Amino acid sequence: MFNSLKSFLKKEKDSGEAHNQQAKIIADEIALLEVKLAASPENSEWQKALMLAYNRALPLFAKSQQYRQQVDDLFLRIDRLRNIIRRNI
Numbered sequence: 001m002f003n004s005l006k007s008f009l010k011k012e013k014d015s016g017e018a019h020n021q022q023a024k025i026i027a028d029e030i031a032l033l034e035v036k037l038a039a040s041p042e043n044s045e046w047q048k049a050l051m052l053a054y055n056r057a058l059p060l061f062a063k064s065q066q067y068r069q070q071v072d073d074l075f076l077r078i079d080r081l082r083n084i085i086r087r088n089i
Contacts (some may be wrong), residue, residue: 016065023064026057034077037084047085054078 033050040046057074061067 019060019064020066023057023060023067026053026060027067027070029053030057037081041084042088044085044088047081047088051078051081051085054081 030050030053033046033053037043037046037050054074054077058071061071061074
């Protein structure tokens with residue numbers, strides 16, 4: 001009778017860990033791209049790659065318990081990047 005509940009809770013825990021792992025991978029990618037962009041702020045390829053990484057990170061961070069508190073900061077980073085892109089156009 002409780003087997004379905006146990007399996008549901010186990011799947012939820014496993015998916016939570018998977019979201020945390022995916023969020024960590026994208027956070028590492030973002031950190032690398034931000035360093036590259038800081039070295040060359042006019043490089044449009046780094047700007048595009050970083051914007052795509054930010055957009056991929058939003059849903060992952062929102063689902064991850066560990067990274068959920070960084071969603072607001074991510075929106076601020078997106079705004080800063082948009083401003084950089086506008087200045088370079």
